[in-house]
Amino acid sequence: NAGVTQTPKFRVLKTGQSMTLLCAQDMNHEYMYWYRQDPGMGLRLIHYSVGEGTTAKGEVPDGYNVSRLKKQNFLLGLESAAPSQTSVYFCATRRNTGELFFGEGSRLTVL
Amino acid sequence: ILNVEQSPQSLHVQEGDSTNFTCSFPSSNFYALHWYRWETAKSPEALFVMTLNGDEKKKGRISATLNTKEGYSYLYIKGSQPEDSATYLCAFLGDTDKLIFGTGTRLQVFP
Numbered sequence: 001n002a003g004v005t006q007t008p009k010f011r012v013l014k015t016g017q018s019m020t021l022l023c024a025q026d027m028n029h030e031y032m033y034w035y036r037q038d039p040g041m042g043l044r045l046i047h048y049s050v051g052e053g054t055t056a057k058g059e060v061p062d063g064y065n066v067s068r069l070k071k072q073n074f075l076l077g078l079e080s081a082a083p084s085q086t087s088v089y090f091c092a093t094r095r096n097t098g099e100l101f102f103g104e105g106s107r108l109t110v111l
Numbered sequence: 112i113l114n115v116e117q118s119p120q121s122l123h124v125q126e127g128d129s130t131n132f133t134c135s136f137p138s139s140n141f142y143a144l145h146w147y148r149w150e151t152a153k154s155p156e157a158l159f160v161m162t163l164n165g166d167e168k169k170k171g172r173i174s175a176t177l178n179t180k181e182g183y184s185y186l187y188i189k190g191s192q193p194e195d196s197a198t199y200l201c202a203f204l205g206d207t208d209k210l211i212f213g214t215g216t217r218l219q220v221f222p
Contacts, residue, residue, distance in 0.1 A: 033210065042200065042214035043155070050208055058209060059113075090154065098143055099157030100202075100210065 003027070004103035006091050012109045013081045021076040021106050023091030029101075031094035032074040034058075034066065036087040037105075043090065049074055081110045113137055115203045117213035124191050124220055131187045132216040134201030138182035143204040146175055146186055149215070150197045158186075158199075191220040 005024045013019055023032065030051045035043040035058075045058030047066040055066045063085060065077045078085055088107050092100040116135045124130050136144060143162045147155040159168040164179040172189045188195055198215040205211075 031208065035212070040214065043202075043212040045209055045211060048209065056208070059211065094210070098160040098162075098204070099145060100147075100155070101157075102154035104154055 004091055004093055004101055006089070006103035006106045008106060009104065010107050012111065013078075014111050015082060017081050018077070018079050019081065019108075020078075021089055021091075021108075023074040023076070023103060025072055025074075025093045027093060027095075027101070028071070029093035029095060030071075032068065033092045033094070033100065034064075034074065034076045035090045035092065036060065037090060038087050046076065046089075078108075081108075083110045086110045113203060113205065113209070113211045115201065115211050115213040117199075117201055117216050119216060120214070121217040122219070124218070126192060126220055126222050128191050128220075129187065129189045130191055130218065131185050132199055132218075134184045134186070134213055136182050136184070136201070136203040136213075137205065138180060140205040140207075141179045141182075141203075142206055144177055144179075144184050145202040145204065145210065146184070147200040147202065148197050149200055155200060186216075188218070191218070193220045193222050196220050 033048040034046040044060045049068040052071040067075045091103040146158040149155040161177040166177040175186045177184045198217045200215045202212045
């Protein structure tokens with residue numbers, strides 16, 4: 001089935017550990033986005049990409065890195081996790097008609 | 112910093128009531144305004160993408176209007192049903208490819 005797949009769906013980390021979230025899409029969309037969702041804060045843009053090999057900062061980029069080596073994959077990395085990065089992370093692609101198509105989310109807890 | 116604001120923060124209505132919410136956004140460098148519906152434990156789903164001042168979009172009982180000159184959009188739900196209960200998000204797309212979300216309006220419809 002076509003769509004946006006995020007892995008892992010759940011992860012618990014200790015402070016200082018590193019991890020990578022993978023977003024994979026099979027819709028050949030150019031634009032991809034990483035958001036975090038926190039209570040009362042809505043969706044906040046972390047980083048985004050307008051095509052293979054490109055990345056750009058969003059509203060809350062600090063503490064995160066991203067890479068888009070292949071068009072279908074957008075990776076979000078946490079080099080040294082902090083409790084403030086406990087959140088639900090959503091990846092999305094942007095269709096040619098403009099609207100975003102979201103993955104199911106990845107719940108990350110940093111102890 | 113782009114400011115996208117939604118009001119009210121939450122809304123409780125009876126089945127059959129009509130309701131509306133507001134999204135305000137920057138009136139400069141406008142490219143598009145999105146509306147999404149977000150049910151609990153699911154991912155946001157696109158309702159409308161609006162690009163022209165004066166745009167009106169409709170999908171079933173839900174409709175939206177757009178005023179880019181004054182920087183606001185309204186979402187209307189006619190004859191609310193319990194299945195309309197969700198958080199409704201708007202998002203502003205300017206000329207930077209960043210899609211910035213408001214914090215949402217949480218709607219609960221009671222039978």
